Amino acid sequence: MRYQRPKGTADILPDEAQKWNYVEETARMLFNDYRYQEIRTPMFESFDVFSRTSGDTSDVVTKEMYDFTDKGDRHMSLRPEGTAGVVRAFVENKLYGPEHPRPVKVFYMGSMFRYERPQSGRQREFHQIGVEAFGSNEPELDVEVIAMGMDLLQHFGLSDLRLEINSLGDKASRDAYRQALIDYLDPHFDELSDDSKVRLHKNPLRVLDSKDKRDQEIVKGAPSILDYLNEDSKKHFDRVKALLESLNIPYVIDPEMVRGLDYYNHTIFEIMADSKALGEGYTTICAGGRYNGLVEELGGPEMPGIGFGLGMERLLLLMNAQNVKLPVLDQLDVYVVGIGEQTSVETLQIVQALRADGFASDRDYLDRKPKAQFKTANKLNAQYTITIGETELKNKTANVKQMRTGHEVTVAVSDILHDFDDIITKHFTDDEEID
Missing domain, CATH: 3.40.50.800 (Anticodon-binding domain)
Structure with missing residues (x-):
């Protein structure tokens, strides 16, 4: 019998592993400069950790998670993303206590799993590098996280990067926008995809993120979240923009960006690259945002958070496409x-x-x-x-x-x-x- 690796996975052979090690060690050094410390969480968690945080209407939960019942009849899941497990660890280990100076800054690296159609730069087992910072509502922390993401990609020698930002506002702003979106989409209900019909009244922002072409045509005329931001949300977003400008970090506002998981609010962002190795036009390689409320969802105190994640496979594809020269790491003396x-x-x-x-x-x-x-x-x-x-x-x-x-x-x-x-x-x- 001829054994092969599972579909959607890859063997990282020694020559390629050298590149992975370079990326990981470069990230570790940069994160240390920003005072982020490494955290390592289990590769599998209770299913509820991800379903509660990602949202039960998300593609991750409804279609992509590798979930199973273990021998103790517990419903478990391989982690589909890094943030939820880090938040669970933050709460369980009481990193919110007074002995931990705020903001609490951590980073992680490791395998994630989603049952998707394998394609270039996107596998069923994929690897993420991510950061999370807890304990501050200040826009300055939003900008630090964004600046660190840009700094990291530039350390890897990447060019033709574009930063796109948006605001999802606070709860009051989201609630107002949610109703406006339902009012707009309801007359088109019969034209929506089956997935969007299910999501419309549970989480209409999901419809904006639909990959269905009919849905995409319908939402072109949808109202913008930016028109529903209250004064506090506007003030937060304006401060983020001003701080980015003070650091000479150019950005583009994308009012249609909603991100793929339910826990985001206020500032969200994507760092994109223009490379045919990832597809036509600009493609996201690093993304994140603020998620105030997620710590409470997993049983912790009221505690704001913000972070980002980037995919190693897509990053390395981009580095190869841009002919980034890596240092010789295996020199034989x-x-x-x-x-x-x-x-x-x-x-x-x-x-x-x-x-x-x-x-x-x-x-x-x-x-x-x-x-x-x-x-x-x-x-x-x-x-x-x-x-x-x-x-x-x-x-x-x-x-x-x-x-x-x-x-x-x-x-x-x-x-x-x-x-x-x-x-x-x-x-x-x-x-x-x-x-």
Whole structure:
């Protein structure tokens, strides 16, 4: 029987994993600059964690979640997104307590699962990087999160980015808009898709997010949420816009943006890129917004929150399409060549000593001839080779060669074991030193 990976999943092989590691470590360093700390939550949660927070009319809940009953007859789900699990952890572990300075800032990385039609950059198991900040209603925090998202993508060397923002207002504004939207859509009820008919009176904003072409034509004439913002909501959104301008972050207002999950309010945003690798026109690669009320939904106190998420697969597709050059992360510093079986112990000792001293080192494990070993050293782009043969073994020496220049010196093995960095400094040019 021939086994294959499940549909909608991918094997991330070593060469590709290097890119993933670079993205993850770059994100970690940047998030640390903004004082966000890592949080890790379970890959599966109670089904109710996601159905309660995402909304029972959302596509995520009604069509896409991988849910199951476990052996204890509990209804569980693989996580379809990161925010709900983080909020559950925030509440359960009382991170809202006075001992935790506000805002509480966290980030996460990991696998998410949605039963969707697999396509380029969109898999059934996909990976997200996200941030969440709890405890502040201030527009300044909205702008910090947006600026951090832009900063992160620019750190990855991406260009042709566009920031789109909108406001969903507070509860009063949403309630007023909700009724206006129902009044507009009701006369078109028979023309709506089956999904939108179900959603119309439960959450009419869902209809605005419909992918059905008939629905999209109908909602073109729908009222705008921006016309229903009350004074507090307008003030919040105006402050966000002014702060973005003060940071020289250009933006476009998209009044039709509603986001895909029910828990958003006030500021929402998407960072988009223009790349054919993701489709025609601008495509979203990072999105988020404010979700005041979500902490209460999961049993916590009144606690505002805001965050964003970005998909790793789509990000890497975009980086490849824009020919982003990644640093060499797997540099081989030294390849140790042994000539003759009798040198095996010494070459192994040298490799281990170099590794203990912080050098990436390797040797032959296939009992190959010297020519084949040197060929491997070239293929692996080793900066230096250390060679020991019968003569060197007797003299307790080794030949150290700088591969780029061909410069070679003979040194005592004890010196290599003691301080290889000193050998490089003494015998090779400064610009060839290993960092």
